[in-house]
Amino acid sequence: MNTPELGLPMPVPAAGLPARVRIHEVGARDGLQNEKATVPTAVKAEFIRRLADTGLTTIEATSFVHPKWVPQLADAEELYPQISDLPVSLPVLVPNERGLDRALALGARRVAVFASATESFAKANLNRTVDESLAMFEPVVSRAKGEGDVHVRGYLSMCFGDPWEGPVPVPQVVRVCRALLDMGCDELSLGDTIGVATPGQVTALLAALTEAGVPVSALGVHFHDTYGQALANTLAALQQGVSTVDASAGGLGGCPFAKSATGNLATEDLVWMLRGLGIDTGVDLGRLVATSVWMAAHLGRPSPSRTVRALSHQES
Ligand code: HMG
Ligand code: MG
Numbered sequence: 499m500n501t502p503e504l505g506l507p508m509p510v511p512a513a514g515l516p517a518r519v520r521i522h523e524v525g526a527r528d529g530l531q532n533e534k535a536t537v538p539t540a541v542k543a544e545f546i547r548r549l550a551d552t553g554l555t556t557i558e559a560t561s562f563v564h565p566k567w568v569p570q571l572a573d574a575e576e577l578y579p580q581i582s583d584l585p586v587s588l589p590v591l592v593p594n595e596r597g598l599d600r601a602l603a604l605g606a607r608r609v610a611v612f613a614s615a616t617e618s619f620a621k622a623n624l625n626r627t628v629d630e631s632l633a634m635f636e637p638v639v640s641r642a643k644g645e646g647d648v649h650v651r652g653y654l655s656m657c658f659g660d661p662w663e664g665p666v667p668v669p670q671v672v673r674v675c676r677a678l679l680d681m682g683c684d685e686l687s688l689g690d691t692i693g694v695a696t697p698g699q700v701t702a703l704l705a706a707l708t709e710a711g712v713p714v715s716a717l718g719v720h721f722h723d724t725y726g727q728a729l730a731n732t733l734a735a736l737q738q739g740v741s742t743v744d745a746s747a748g749g750l751g752g753c754p755f756a757k758s759a760t761g762n763l764a765t766e767d768l769v770w771m772l773r774g775l776g777i778d779t780g781v782d783l784g785r786l787v788a789t790s791v792w793m794a795a796h797l798g799r800p801s802p803s804r805t806v807r808a809l810s811h812q813e814s
Contacts, residue, residue: 505809506783507774516741518778520556521765522687522718523549525793527558527591528762529750531568533797539573541796543580548789549747550584553780554765557584558610561591562600578604589651593624598638602645609642610687611635612653613678615671618662619655619691622755632677639682652683653720657703658695661757668706675712685716687744690731693724693760697734704738718742721763723749723802728763729771736777743768748790748801764803766790783809 526546530537542560549557559581565572574590581588582605589608592598601609613635614620617628624631635652642648656663657671675686688703700719708714719735719742721728732743749764769781787809794801801807 507770509774509776511776515736515775515777516739518741519736519772520742521554521768521779521781522589522720522742522744523554523557523747523765524720524744524762525549525747525750525765527560527571528744529746529748531561531570532751533570535797536570537796539576539580542573542577545747545789545793546581546588547584548785548792550586552782552785552789554586554786555780556587556589559588559590561593562597563591563593575600575604578606587649589649591653592638594634595637595641598641602648606648608649608651609638610651610653611638611678611683612655613674614655615666615674616656616660616663618660619755623655628674632674632681635678636681643682649685650683651685651687651718652678652681653687653689654678655689655691657688658690658699659692661692668703671703672706672710672712675707676710679712679716685718685742686712687718687720687742689720690722690728693722693727695721695731696727697730700731700734701738704735704740708738714739715741718744720744722751722760723763724760729767732763732768733771747786748793748806749803750790750793750797750801761802764790764801764805766803766805766809770805 560574560577561571562574587608589610590601590606592601592609620628620631639650642650721731745765745768746762747765749761751761769783772779787806790801790806791810
């Protein structure tokens with residue numbers, strides 16, 4: 499019989515779910531990019547080191563974007579060499595060839611381009627139409643794959659709802675997913691940038707993508723938790739065979755170009771649910787909670803993660 503450990507849920511597996519989930523940790527990038535006060539580079543480096551020490555194997559480190567657009571991540575050149583020795587994957591965001599050059603110069607082996615399913619967010623986030631941004635990514639992806647086979651993730655934002663355009667039609671999402679895969683992206687991450695999706699929508703989008711010939715093994719999900727739906731949406735995605743889930747330690751985050759976005763699904767909340775379902779993540783929950791409490795002290799406010807609060811007795 500399964501026995502519960504103190505501070506951990508009772509593992510009771512459910513049918514039809516993956517045996518293992520890879521968590522793509524985005525706290526240091528998506529989590530911090532919206533922070534108003536500059537977080538010192540040394541704090542970011544220690545955050546990433548502590549995250550690596552919890553057993554997380556994919557830790558998105560920073561973005562090589564225009565520093566005026568995301569001032570918080572303007573120290574990417576300084577930060578990356580301080581963490582590049584870690585024995586984990588350290589993907590970085592690159593919007594264009596300039597970003598790719600900067601990342602490759604530092605030895606990055608995993609990069610991510612980031613598209614939008616809607617015109618409004620493409621304009622706000624990339625100063626381009628959807629098709630112009632795809633044209634901007636094309637040489638990034640072909641060079642990354644051609645020059646030394648760098649792994650490329652393709653993010654797709656606003657897959658469910660958009661703050662300017664409302665609900666996003668599924669075919670619009672499928673079209674951009676196909677374009678990113680046809681370009682050569684190794685995996686896609688389906689973003690609910692403003693956290694409005696509900697599980698039925700997730701199931702419907704994944705079914706449409708399967709019908710369009712997109713293998714579920716190439717898909718990850720990226721839920722923001724604005725309306726408290728991120729875990730429910732994650733479970734819906736796992737039931738469709740998705741086994742890569744993005745999450746942010748302590749639930750940090752938001753998007754500077756979509757005001758209604760809050761933090762991502764908290765990694766601790768995800769680990770709690772997966773552990774309860776008997777799904778292996780390789781993550782030490784106690785260490786992760788301690789890391790988020792440490793980071794919350796640096797940011798000067800408590801973590802919004804329910805699991806962090808429950809396990810740390812953090813002041814709220
Ligand atoms: P632009 O102003 O159109 O840029 O911005 P441009 O191509 O016209 O170039 C203007 C100047 O910027 C030039 O300099 C370029 O060299 C320079 P100048 O010749 O005038 O001196 N420049 C750069 N400098 C450094 N690094 C670069 C770079 N590129 C150009 N990479 C651009 C276009 C794409 C650059 C800009 O819109 C940008 O940086 N956007 C980034 C936005 C961003 O980071 N958003 C957050 C990440 S996405 C997200 O959070 C969603 C996600 O989490 C999923 C979800 O939740 O949905 C992934
Ligand atoms: Mg995001």
